[in-house]
Amino acid sequence: MKYATLNILIFLLPVLLATTGWAQQKPQLVTPYERSGGRQTATYAEIIDYYGRLDRQFEQAKLVEIGKTDVGKPLHLFLLAADKVFTARPDRVTLLINNGIHPGEPEGIDACMMLARDLLVANKLPKNVLLAIVPVLNVDGALNRGLSRVNQNGPELYGFRGNARNLNLNRDFIKADAENTRAFQAMFQRLKPQVFVDNHTSNGADYQYVVTYFATQKDKLHPDVSGYMTRTFQPDLDRMLASAGFPTAPYVNHPKDTPESGLLGFNDSPRYSTGYAALFNCFGFTLETHMWKDYPARVKGSYAFDEAVLRLCERDARTILANKQRADAAVSRQTTFDLNYKLDRNRVDSVTFLGYEAGYKPSEVSGLQRLYYDRTRPFTKRIPYLNTFVPDLRLTRPQAYLIPQGWQEVIALLRRNGVPMQTLTRDTLMQVSAYYLDDYKTSPRPYEGHYLHTGVKVRTETVTLPFYKGDYLIPVNGPTNRYLIETLEPQAADSFFAWNFFDSILDQKEYFSDYIFEDTAAELLRTDPALRQKLAEKRAADKAFAENANAQLDFIYRQTPYFEKTFNRYPVYRLEAARP
Structure with a gap:
């Protein structure tokens, strides 16, 4: 560890000192941030122009277009x-750093521009790491420049959180509504990074730290990856950052008014960038510099964080590669998968926290009590930290999934995310397990353009169904297994069903006319004693049902061959045995 700390200090000191003299030495490589004396962040045009200049000047650098955005x-x-x-290779780590997913949080944008330049000029690129930087993911928001973050201390102007469709891209990594996200997914699958960083700025409480962060939720990662991340990478990262002048704390997510109440781990489900990366055994970090620290301090903190992650990737490249390879192989063989992780509030750890004393005083606005933090009263305390998550659901994987070809939007998502698929070469009957949706709740208000389904309950029936030439057979026997389970199992919190991709199956297409069906229902009850008994039991158990004639007709209708077999039948089928 002494070597790692010494390594980053030796590297960072000349780099940080050198940046002050760039205007005299290489004026064409001074960033807009530096030129403004730390008051401004680069515009989208300036960002791309700057990276283009690095590309032209250095053979070790390459700027490429990877797709379009919603803004065009x-x-x-x-x-x-x-x-x-400039391609991923099995003998070196790929570190992917993402910037500007929220362009109003631009520290990473400016820090990475300087970091890339300094690495190239000082010839300090690691030989065993491919460094990939997304200059700004939310180009749309970066172009929508102004003031929108009232709680943030600089820069003078910055971008907006929503993209051209007003989507928060850090909720889009499963549904991929935005062109930006689709381009990111395709790029991610080409690079297959082992380590990922997403640069952000925090909201919320006041405290002493410039740098806080959360790592990929450890309990859902494969043990080879999570064990190394939690026992080696994170402790060394924290020590390196502290030595560089940036002590760290877990992301300040607290259950009550102030951080002293304790910190809660962040459950980065697959809709988030690090949660998406984790589906492919890539561990990641969401950096959150503190909103109310001055902008230069936040940029320097981002620079130190990203560079420290890079140096640890260089130091431990063999271990990181081996862990990912073992995890991919294990996931390919894995037969049961845990889903829907929830915080275990009975497992409490503690961390040392550098905060400010909080108090309450009368508000000048409302006259009521308001919270404030007193920066003249800093403290160092041990506070509770809850960061153990347990699964709420365990499922056994099928041998394969079958998806009718009509669901092209889902097929496109699977293909973009590297899922191997086969198409049936002829029409055939197959015995499959089919889910029927017995219950679910739908949010009353839209969230990121969708009315999310939660609390999904299913029953399973074995059925023989026709499948047609061109329908998709998806074996569940590779490193994309977790992605498949998380997206295709309807009970998963971020499944395609949860995000409304299959909502048309929730509409009943055929009904009965009560005045005609009355006679049919009466005849059915006369000839079917079992049905008559079911109806009697239902009436006895449910007074409202017993007083509702149409409900009783509907109950009988659902027991007849006339009731449509496809209603609420989930159109992704499980092939439980090997296909003959």
Whole structure:
């Protein structure tokens, strides 16, 4: 560990000192942030122009377009490779750093521009790491420049959280509504990074730290990856940052008014960037610099964080690669999967926290009591920390999934995310397990353009159904298994069903006319004693049902061959045995 700390200090000191003299030495490589004396963040045009200049000046750098965005501008990726080979390879770590998913939180944008330059000029690129930087993911929001974060201390102007469709891209990594996200997914699957960083700025409480962060939720990662991340990578990262002048704390997510009440781990489900990365055994970090620290301090903290992660990837490249390979192999063989993790409030740890004393005083606005933090009264305390999550659901994987070809939007998502698929070569009857949706709740208000389904309850029936030439057979026997389970099992919190991709199955298409069906229902009751008994039991158990004639007709209708078999039948089928 002494070597790692010394390594980053030796590297950071000349870099941080050198940046002050860039205007005299290399004026064409001074960033807009530096030129403004730390008051401004680069615009989208300035960002891409700057990386383009680095590309033209250094053979170890390459700026590429990876797709479009909802605003119509291209999405870029900046690649740095000591050997000038800009593709992922099995013998080196790929570190992916994402910036500007929320362009109003721009520290990472400016820090990465300087970090890329300094690595190239000082010839400090690691030979065993491919560094991939997304200059700004939410190009749309970056172009919508102004003031929107009233609680943030600088810069003078910055971008907006929503993209051109007013989507929060850090909720879009499963549904992929935005072109930005689709381009990111395709790029991610080409690079297959082992380590991921997403640069942000916090909201919320006041405290002494410039740098806080949360790591990929450890309990859902494969043990080879999570064990190394929690026992080696994170402790060394924290020590390196403290030595560089940036002591860290877990992301300040607290259950009551102030952090002294304790901190809660963040459950980054697959809709979030780090949760998405975790589906593919890539561990990640969401950096949250503190909103109310001055902008130069936040940029320097982002720089130190990203560079420290890079140096740890360099130091431990062999271990990181081996862990990911073992995890991918294990997931390919894995037969049961845990889903829907929830915080275990009975497992309490503690952390040392550098905060400010909080108090209450009368509000000048309302006259009522208001919270405030007293920066003249800093404290160092041990506070509770809850960061153990347990699954709420365990499922056994099928041998394969079958998806009729009509669900092209889902097929496109699976294909973009690297899922191997086969198409049936002829029409065939197959025995499959089918889910029927017995219950679910739907949010009353839209969330990121969707009315999310939760509390999904299913029953399973074995049925023989026709499938047709061109329908999709998806084996569940590879490293994309967790992605498949999390998206195709309807009970999963961020499944495609939860995000409304299959809502048309929730509409009943055929009904009965009561005045005609009355006679049919009466005849059914006369000839079917079992049905007559079911109806009697239902009436006895439910007074409202017993007083509702139409409900009783509907109850009988649902027991007849006329009731549509596809109603509420989930159209992704499980093949439980190997296909003959």
